[in-house]
Amino acid sequence: MDPITNELAHAGEQPSVTPEILELEENRITSTKVLAPMEFLFSLFNEPCFPRRELVAFTGRAKSGKTFVMSMLMVLCVMAEVLSFRRLTESKLRLLWYDTEQSDNSTQDILKNRIMPLYERVNKNGDPFPEDMFDIFNVRNLDREKREAYLIAAINYYKPDLVILDGIRDLVGDINDGTVAQELIEKLMHVAQEKDCCIVCVLHQNKSGESRDPRGWLGTELLNKAFDVFATEKLMPQRIFKLEQLYTRKYDIEQDLYFTVGDDGLPCITEAPPMGYLSQQDDDYQDRPPLNDEYVVRHIDGSWAMDVPRLFTDAFQGHDSLTGAALRYAVMTLGRIASRHLYIKCLEKAMNQGLMVKSHDNQNHVVYRLKSAPPAKPVAEQIEIW
Numbered sequence: 531m532d533p534i535t536n537e538l539a540h541a542g543e544q545p546s547v548t549p550e551i552l553e554l555e556e557n558r559i560t561s562t563k564v565l566a567p568m569e570f571l572f573s574l575f576n577e578p579c580f581p582r583r584e585l586v587a588f589t590g591r592a593k594s595g596k597t598f599v600m601s602m603l604m605v606l607c608v609m610a611e612v613l614s615f616r617r618l619t620e621s622k623l624r625l626l627w628y629d630t631e632q633s634d635n636s637t638q639d640i641l642k643n644r645i646m647p648l649y650e651r652v653n654k655n656g657d658p659f660p661e662d663m664f665d666i667f668n669v670r671n672l673d674r675e676k677r678e679a680y681l682i683a684a685i686n687y688y689k690p691d692l693v694i695l696d697g698i699r700d701l702v703g704d705i706n707d708g709t710v711a712q713e714l715i716e717k718l719m720h721v722a723q724e725k726d727c728c729i730v731c732v733l734h735q736n737k738s739g740e741s742r743d744p745r746g747w748l749g750t751e752l753l754n755k756a757f758d759v760f761a762t763e764k765l766m767p768q769r770i771f772k773l774e775q776l777y778t779r780k781y782d783i784e785q786d787l788y789f790t791v792g793d794d795g796l797p798c799i800t801e802a803p804p805m806g807y808l809s810q811q812d813d814d815y816q817d818r819p820p821l822n823d824e825y826v827v828r829h830i831d832g833s834w835a836m837d838v839p840r841l842f843t844d845a846f847q848g849h850d851s852l853t854g855a856a857l858r859y860a861v862m863t864l865g866r867i868a869s870r871h872l873y874i875k876c877l878e879k880a881m882n883q884g885l886m887v888k889s890h891d892n893q894n895h896v897v898y899r900l901k902s903a904p905p906a907k908p909v910a911e912q913i914e915i916w
Contacts, residue, residue, distance in 0.1 A: 568780075571623060571692060571728055572606060573616045577781045579758055580692070580730070583723045585715070587752045588732045589744040590762035595771035596732060598789070598797050599762060600627075600694055601644045603730070607692055608660050609652050613799050614787050619691075626690035627666045628681050630700035637668045648796050665690065670700070677701050678714065685721050691728070698731040698748065705746030715751045735761065753777070770803050774870060782854035782896045784877070786870065802871055822866045836872075841865050842880045846900050854896035 570578035580586055580603075590596045606612045607623035617623070629637045646659050665688045669677050678701045685693060695701075695718075702710050722729045731752055733744040744752050744759075753759060759777040764770075773787040789797040825841040828834050845860035846852060852860065858873060867873050880886055886898045 570618050572603070573618055574775075574783050574787065575614055575785045576616075577783045578618065579775075579778075579781065579783065580728045581757055582691070582726050582728050584728060584757035585718055585722060585752065585755055586728060586730045587744055587749075587756035587759040588730055588761075589735045589749070589759070589776075591735050591764070594735075594764045595762040595773070595789075597640060597696075598644075598771060598791070599760075599773055600696060600730075600732070601640065601648060602797065603692065603694065604645050604664070605648045605652065608663055609649065612648070612652055613789060613797065622660065622663055623691035624689065625664050626684055626688055626693045627664065628684065628693065628695050629666070629668045630670055630677060630695075631697050632668065632670065634668045634670075637666065641666060643795060647794065651796060674700065674703060678717070682717065682721055685725050685727065685729075689725060689727075691726075693722075693727055693729040694732070695729060696732040698733050698752070699745070702748060705748045708747045708751075711746070711748040711751040714748070715755050719755060731756070765803050768803065770800060771797075772802075778855065780895065784854055784858075784874070784896065786874070802874075820866065822864060825865045836865065836876055836879075838876050838879045838883065839885060841876065842885055843900065851897050851899045853891075854898065857898050 569582045571580040571582065573579060588596060588599070602612045602615060604625055604627065606615050606617050607625045610617050627637075632640075641664075649659050665684065667680075667684065669680060672680065681695065681701070698714075698718075699705055701714055704710065718729055718731070721727075733749055733752060735745060744750075756777075757779050758775060761774055761776050763772045763774070765772060769790060771789050771791075773789075775783040786802065788800050788802050790800045792798045821836075825837045825844075826834050827837050841861060841864060842857075844864055845857060849856075858870075858877075861867065861876065862870075862873050865876075867876070881888065884901060886900055889897050889899070891897050
Protein backbone atom coordinates (compact mmCIF):
# COMPACT_ATOMS: atom_id res chain seq x y z
CA MET A 531 0.00 0.00 0.00
CA ASP A 532 1.42 3.34 -1.02
CA PRO A 533 1.79 6.10 1.66
CA ILE A 534 -1.17 8.15 0.40
CA THR A 535 -3.52 5.14 0.34
CA ASN A 536 -2.29 4.12 3.81
CA GLU A 537 -2.93 7.62 5.17
CA LEU A 538 -6.44 7.70 3.71
CA ALA A 539 -7.18 4.27 5.16
CA HIS A 540 -6.35 5.46 8.67
CA ALA A 541 -7.95 8.89 8.37
CA GLY A 542 -10.04 9.76 11.41
CA GLU A 543 -8.38 7.20 13.68
CA GLN A 544 -7.02 8.39 17.02
CA PRO A 545 -3.21 8.31 17.16
CA SER A 546 -1.77 5.62 19.41
CA VAL A 547 -0.79 6.65 22.95
CA THR A 548 2.97 6.33 23.31
CA PRO A 549 4.92 5.87 26.56
CA GLU A 550 6.14 9.44 26.16
CA ILE A 551 2.57 10.76 26.09
CA LEU A 552 1.63 8.65 29.12
CA GLU A 553 4.54 10.07 31.10
CA LEU A 554 3.77 13.58 29.88
CA GLU A 555 0.14 13.23 31.01
CA GLU A 556 1.36 12.56 34.55
CA ASN A 557 2.79 16.07 34.50
CA ARG A 558 -0.35 17.80 33.23
CA ILE A 559 -1.38 20.82 35.32
CA THR A 560 -5.04 21.77 35.70
CA SER A 561 -6.87 24.16 37.99
CA THR A 562 -8.32 21.21 39.94
CA LYS A 563 -5.22 19.04 40.23
CA VAL A 564 -4.38 18.38 43.88
CA LEU A 565 -0.78 19.39 44.53
CA ALA A 566 1.25 19.22 47.71
CA PRO A 567 1.40 22.70 49.28
CA MET A 568 4.74 24.46 49.29
CA GLU A 569 6.57 24.16 52.60
CA PHE A 570 9.08 26.82 53.56
CA LEU A 571 11.80 26.08 56.09
CA PHE A 572 12.52 29.65 57.18
CA SER A 573 11.31 33.22 57.05
CA LEU A 574 13.27 36.47 56.88
CA PHE A 575 11.49 39.60 58.14
CA ASN A 576 8.35 37.42 58.29
CA GLU A 577 8.49 36.55 54.57
CA PRO A 578 8.75 32.79 53.78
CA CYS A 579 11.94 31.61 52.09
CA PHE A 580 14.04 28.47 51.51
CA PRO A 581 11.28 26.11 50.27
CA ARG A 582 11.53 22.34 50.16
CA ARG A 583 11.94 20.72 46.72
CA GLU A 584 13.64 23.82 45.35
CA LEU A 585 17.09 25.31 44.73
CA VAL A 586 18.14 28.57 46.37
CA ALA A 587 21.11 30.51 44.98
CA PHE A 588 23.51 32.37 47.23
CA THR A 589 26.11 34.70 45.77
CA GLY A 590 28.57 37.40 46.75
CA ARG A 591 32.18 38.45 46.44
CA ALA A 592 34.93 36.76 48.46
CA LYS A 593 34.88 37.80 52.14
CA SER A 594 31.46 39.43 51.71
CA GLY A 595 29.78 37.54 54.56
CA LYS A 596 28.44 34.43 52.79
CA THR A 597 29.86 32.04 55.39
CA PHE A 598 28.41 34.11 58.23
CA VAL A 599 24.93 33.80 56.73
CA MET A 600 25.44 30.08 56.08
CA SER A 601 26.33 29.71 59.76
CA MET A 602 23.08 31.48 60.71
CA LEU A 603 21.08 29.06 58.54
CA MET A 604 22.83 26.06 60.06
CA VAL A 605 22.05 27.18 63.61
CA LEU A 606 18.50 28.01 62.53
CA CYS A 607 18.00 24.34 61.67
CA VAL A 608 18.02 23.54 65.40
CA MET A 609 16.88 26.88 66.87
CA ALA A 610 13.63 28.78 66.38
CA GLU A 611 15.22 32.17 65.74
CA VAL A 612 18.59 33.59 64.66
CA LEU A 613 18.84 37.35 64.14
CA SER A 614 15.95 38.23 61.79
CA PHE A 615 15.51 34.65 60.56
CA ARG A 616 12.78 32.35 61.92
CA ARG A 617 12.36 28.62 61.50
CA LEU A 618 8.87 27.78 60.25
CA THR A 619 8.89 24.08 61.14
CA GLU A 620 8.03 22.84 64.62
CA SER A 621 10.62 20.08 64.51
CA LYS A 622 14.34 20.59 64.13
CA LEU A 623 15.84 20.20 60.67
CA ARG A 624 18.59 17.87 59.56
CA LEU A 625 21.47 19.66 57.82
CA LEU A 626 23.98 18.51 55.22
CA TRP A 627 26.90 20.91 54.80
CA TYR A 628 28.96 19.89 51.78
CA ASP A 629 32.11 22.02 51.71
CA THR A 630 34.14 21.92 48.50
CA GLU A 631 36.19 25.11 48.94
CA GLN A 632 37.94 25.26 52.30
CA SER A 633 40.47 23.09 54.07
CA ASP A 634 39.48 20.54 56.70
CA ASN A 635 40.83 22.87 59.39
CA SER A 636 38.80 25.83 58.11
CA THR A 637 35.58 23.81 58.03
CA GLN A 638 36.17 22.56 61.56
CA ASP A 639 37.11 26.05 62.73
CA ILE A 640 33.79 27.43 61.45
CA LEU A 641 31.95 24.63 63.24
CA LYS A 642 33.77 25.06 66.57
CA ASN A 643 34.26 28.83 66.64
CA ARG A 644 31.24 30.16 64.78
CA ILE A 645 28.35 27.71 64.50
CA MET A 646 28.56 26.20 67.98
CA PRO A 647 29.15 29.54 69.79
CA LEU A 648 26.28 31.13 67.83
CA TYR A 649 24.06 28.25 68.95
CA GLU A 650 25.13 28.78 72.56
CA ARG A 651 24.33 32.50 72.31
CA VAL A 652 20.78 32.05 71.02
CA ASN A 653 20.02 28.92 73.06
CA LYS A 654 18.32 30.04 76.28
CA ASN A 655 17.78 26.56 77.72
CA GLY A 656 21.40 25.50 78.02
CA ASP A 657 20.84 22.42 75.85
CA PRO A 658 24.03 20.88 74.43
CA PHE A 659 24.79 21.45 70.75
CA PRO A 660 22.88 18.76 68.77
CA GLU A 661 25.75 17.68 66.55
CA ASP A 662 23.85 14.55 65.58
CA MET A 663 21.57 16.77 63.44
CA PHE A 664 24.55 17.96 61.38
CA ASP A 665 26.21 15.96 58.59
CA ILE A 666 29.31 17.94 57.64
CA PHE A 667 31.74 16.86 54.94
CA ASN A 668 34.81 18.50 53.46
CA VAL A 669 35.42 17.12 49.96
CA ARG A 670 37.99 19.57 48.64
CA ASN A 671 40.58 16.80 48.36
CA LEU A 672 38.29 14.46 46.43
CA ASP A 673 38.50 14.17 42.66
CA ARG A 674 36.03 16.48 40.95
CA GLU A 675 34.21 13.54 39.33
CA LYS A 676 33.50 12.07 42.77
CA ARG A 677 32.18 15.26 44.37
CA GLU A 678 28.91 15.27 42.45
CA ALA A 679 28.30 11.54 42.88
CA TYR A 680 29.05 11.65 46.61
CA LEU A 681 26.76 14.64 47.09
CA ILE A 682 23.82 12.84 45.49
CA ALA A 683 24.63 9.73 47.53
CA ALA A 684 24.77 11.78 50.74
CA ILE A 685 21.39 13.39 50.10
CA ASN A 686 19.84 9.98 49.37
CA TYR A 687 21.38 8.37 52.48
CA TYR A 688 21.23 11.08 55.17
CA LYS A 689 17.91 12.59 54.00
CA PRO A 690 18.63 16.19 55.02
CA ASP A 691 15.99 18.91 55.13
CA LEU A 692 18.52 21.59 54.18
CA VAL A 693 21.61 21.12 52.01
CA ILE A 694 24.31 23.78 51.89
CA LEU A 695 26.48 23.18 48.83
CA ASP A 696 29.49 25.42 49.36
CA GLY A 697 30.37 25.78 46.56
CA ILE A 698 28.68 24.40 43.50
CA ARG A 699 31.47 25.64 41.22
CA ASP A 700 33.74 22.77 42.31
CA LEU A 701 31.37 20.16 40.91
CA VAL A 702 32.23 21.16 37.33
CA GLY A 703 35.47 21.53 35.41
CA ASP A 704 34.47 24.54 33.32
CA ILE A 705 32.04 27.05 34.80
CA ASN A 706 31.19 28.23 31.27
CA ASP A 707 30.32 24.81 29.84
CA GLY A 708 26.61 25.28 29.17
CA THR A 709 25.78 21.60 28.69
CA VAL A 710 27.51 20.51 31.90
CA ALA A 711 25.94 23.40 33.83
CA GLN A 712 22.44 22.51 32.63
CA GLU A 713 22.90 18.82 33.44
CA LEU A 714 24.16 19.57 36.96
CA ILE A 715 21.34 21.99 37.79
CA GLU A 716 18.75 19.52 36.48
CA LYS A 717 20.24 16.74 38.65
CA LEU A 718 20.11 18.96 41.73
CA MET A 719 16.52 20.00 40.97
CA HIS A 720 15.55 16.35 40.59
CA VAL A 721 17.10 15.22 43.87
CA ALA A 722 15.64 18.22 45.74
CA GLN A 723 12.19 17.29 44.44
CA GLU A 724 12.60 13.58 45.06
CA LYS A 725 14.09 13.90 48.57
CA ASP A 726 11.91 16.82 49.70
CA CYS A 727 14.81 19.07 50.67
CA CYS A 728 16.02 22.60 49.95
CA ILE A 729 19.45 22.84 48.32
CA VAL A 730 21.33 26.09 48.85
CA CYS A 731 23.93 26.55 46.11
CA VAL A 732 26.76 28.96 46.97
CA LEU A 733 28.53 30.54 43.99
CA HIS A 734 30.79 33.58 43.74
CA GLN A 735 29.55 36.71 42.02
CA ASN A 736 30.61 37.95 38.60
CA LYS A 737 33.93 39.77 38.75
CA SER A 738 32.56 42.43 36.43
CA GLY A 739 30.95 45.39 38.16
CA GLU A 740 28.17 45.34 35.56
CA SER A 741 26.34 42.46 37.23
CA ARG A 742 25.80 41.02 40.67
CA ASP A 743 24.59 37.71 39.26
CA PRO A 744 26.31 34.37 40.00
CA ARG A 745 29.39 33.67 37.91
CA GLY A 746 29.60 31.95 34.54
CA TRP A 747 27.17 29.83 32.55
CA LEU A 748 26.65 27.78 35.70
CA GLY A 749 25.50 30.96 37.42
CA THR A 750 23.10 31.69 34.56
CA GLU A 751 21.54 28.23 34.77
CA LEU A 752 21.28 28.51 38.55
CA LEU A 753 19.72 31.96 38.27
CA ASN A 754 17.11 30.65 35.82
CA LYS A 755 16.07 27.70 37.99
CA ALA A 756 16.48 28.93 41.57
CA PHE A 757 13.40 29.82 43.59
CA ASP A 758 15.20 32.59 45.48
CA VAL A 759 18.50 34.36 44.85
CA PHE A 760 20.30 36.06 47.74
CA ALA A 761 23.47 38.14 47.75
CA THR A 762 25.84 39.34 50.45
CA GLU A 763 27.90 42.50 50.35
CA LYS A 764 30.52 44.08 52.60
CA LEU A 765 30.12 47.81 53.22
CA MET A 766 33.03 50.09 54.01
CA PRO A 767 34.67 51.84 55.83
CA GLN A 768 33.09 50.00 58.76
CA ARG A 769 32.77 46.26 58.60
CA ILE A 770 29.05 46.08 57.95
CA PHE A 771 27.62 43.18 55.97
CA LYS A 772 24.41 43.26 53.97
CA LEU A 773 22.16 40.39 52.92
CA GLU A 774 19.53 41.08 50.27
CA GLN A 775 17.15 39.12 48.13
CA LEU A 776 17.93 39.75 44.46
CA TYR A 777 15.18 37.67 42.85
CA THR A 778 12.27 35.50 43.93
CA ARG A 779 9.49 33.47 42.38
CA LYS A 780 6.98 34.27 45.12
CA TYR A 781 7.66 36.27 48.28
CA ASP A 782 9.41 39.63 48.02
CA ILE A 783 11.69 40.42 50.95
CA GLU A 784 11.95 44.16 50.60
CA GLN A 785 14.06 44.74 53.70
CA ASP A 786 17.79 44.04 53.71
CA LEU A 787 19.53 42.43 56.67
CA TYR A 788 22.53 44.35 58.02
CA PHE A 789 24.91 42.81 60.53
CA THR A 790 28.35 43.33 61.99
CA VAL A 791 30.80 40.94 63.62
CA GLY A 792 31.31 41.43 67.34
CA ASP A 793 34.45 40.99 69.39
CA ASP A 794 33.43 37.36 69.93
CA GLY A 795 33.52 36.76 66.16
CA LEU A 796 29.75 36.28 65.91
CA PRO A 797 27.25 38.23 63.77
CA CYS A 798 25.14 40.93 65.44
CA ILE A 799 22.23 42.74 63.83
CA THR A 800 22.78 46.44 63.11
CA GLU A 801 21.17 49.39 61.35
CA ALA A 802 21.65 50.24 57.69
CA PRO A 803 24.74 52.42 57.24
CA PRO A 804 24.48 56.05 56.08
CA MET A 805 24.63 56.75 52.37
CA GLY A 806 28.30 57.67 52.54
CA TYR A 807 29.25 54.04 53.06
CA LEU A 808 30.59 52.18 50.05
CA SER A 809 30.45 48.59 49.00
CA GLN A 810 33.55 46.45 49.09
CA GLN A 811 33.34 46.78 45.29
CA ASP A 812 33.83 50.56 45.49
CA ASP A 813 35.59 50.52 42.14
CA ASP A 814 32.37 49.14 40.65
CA TYR A 815 30.39 52.02 42.10
CA GLN A 816 32.66 54.50 40.32
CA ASP A 817 31.88 52.79 37.02
CA ARG A 818 28.12 52.95 37.45
CA PRO A 819 26.20 55.59 35.49
CA PRO A 820 25.01 58.72 37.34
CA LEU A 821 21.42 59.12 38.48
CA ASN A 822 18.92 60.11 35.80
CA ASP A 823 18.77 63.93 35.95
CA GLU A 824 15.09 63.86 34.97
CA TYR A 825 14.32 62.61 38.48
CA VAL A 826 16.87 64.67 40.42
CA VAL A 827 16.12 68.08 41.95
CA ARG A 828 19.19 70.31 42.34
CA HIS A 829 19.19 72.83 45.20
CA ILE A 830 20.91 76.19 45.30
CA ASP A 831 23.21 75.07 48.12
CA GLY A 832 24.58 72.27 45.93
CA SER A 833 22.58 69.46 47.53
CA TRP A 834 20.19 67.33 45.54
CA ALA A 835 17.15 65.11 46.04
CA MET A 836 15.05 62.54 44.21
CA ASP A 837 11.74 63.67 42.72
CA VAL A 838 9.82 60.82 44.30
CA PRO A 839 6.27 61.56 43.00
CA ARG A 840 7.37 61.86 39.39
CA LEU A 841 9.69 58.85 39.56
CA PHE A 842 7.07 56.50 40.99
CA THR A 843 4.30 57.80 38.75
CA ASP A 844 6.43 57.18 35.66
CA ALA A 845 7.28 53.70 36.97
CA PHE A 846 3.56 52.83 36.85
CA GLN A 847 3.09 53.95 33.23
CA GLY A 848 0.86 51.37 31.53
CA HIS A 849 0.22 49.45 34.77
CA ASP A 850 -2.58 49.61 37.31
CA SER A 851 -0.47 47.72 39.83
CA LEU A 852 3.05 46.34 40.23
CA THR A 853 4.55 43.66 42.43
CA GLY A 854 7.27 44.74 44.80
CA ALA A 855 9.98 43.28 42.57
CA ALA A 856 8.54 44.86 39.41
CA LEU A 857 8.23 48.26 41.09
CA ARG A 858 11.79 48.09 42.36
CA TYR A 859 13.07 47.18 38.89
CA ALA A 860 11.09 49.98 37.21
CA VAL A 861 12.11 52.67 39.71
CA MET A 862 15.78 51.69 39.82
CA THR A 863 15.93 51.45 36.02
CA LEU A 864 14.21 54.78 35.38
CA GLY A 865 16.20 56.63 38.01
CA ARG A 866 19.44 54.74 37.28
CA ILE A 867 19.56 53.98 40.99
CA ALA A 868 22.41 51.58 41.76
CA SER A 869 21.93 51.52 45.54
CA ARG A 870 19.08 49.45 46.92
CA HIS A 871 19.38 51.50 50.11
CA LEU A 872 18.47 54.63 48.14
CA TYR A 873 15.54 52.80 46.56
CA ILE A 874 14.23 51.79 50.00
CA LYS A 875 14.43 55.43 51.13
CA CYS A 876 12.49 56.51 48.02
CA LEU A 877 9.90 53.78 48.62
CA GLU A 878 9.45 54.81 52.25
CA LYS A 879 9.03 58.45 51.22
CA ALA A 880 6.47 57.50 48.56
CA MET A 881 4.46 55.54 51.12
CA ASN A 882 4.71 58.31 53.72
CA GLN A 883 3.46 60.83 51.16
CA GLY A 884 0.47 58.61 50.43
CA LEU A 885 1.35 58.12 46.77
CA MET A 886 0.63 54.38 46.83
CA VAL A 887 -1.29 51.68 48.67
CA LYS A 888 0.34 48.37 49.54
CA SER A 889 -1.51 45.04 49.59
CA HIS A 890 -1.08 41.35 48.76
CA ASP A 891 -2.53 39.39 45.85
CA ASN A 892 -4.06 35.90 46.07
CA GLN A 893 -0.58 34.39 45.84
CA ASN A 894 0.61 36.61 48.69
CA HIS A 895 2.86 38.72 46.47
CA VAL A 896 3.36 42.29 47.66
CA VAL A 897 1.43 44.59 45.30
CA TYR A 898 1.54 48.39 44.99
CA ARG A 899 -1.04 50.69 43.40
CA LEU A 900 -0.94 54.42 42.78
CA LYS A 901 -3.61 56.35 44.66
CA SER A 902 -3.73 59.18 42.15
CA ALA A 903 -1.50 61.07 39.78
CA PRO A 904 0.57 63.87 41.34
CA PRO A 905 0.01 67.51 40.34
CA ALA A 906 1.42 68.68 37.02
CA LYS A 907 4.25 70.55 38.72
CA PRO A 908 4.95 68.52 41.85
CA VAL A 909 6.49 70.46 44.70
CA ALA A 910 6.69 67.58 47.14
CA GLU A 911 9.10 66.70 49.88
CA GLN A 912 12.25 65.19 48.47
CA ILE A 913 14.82 62.82 49.86
CA GLU A 914 17.85 64.77 50.95
CA ILE A 915 20.92 62.76 50.05
CA TRP A 916 23.68 65.08 51.14
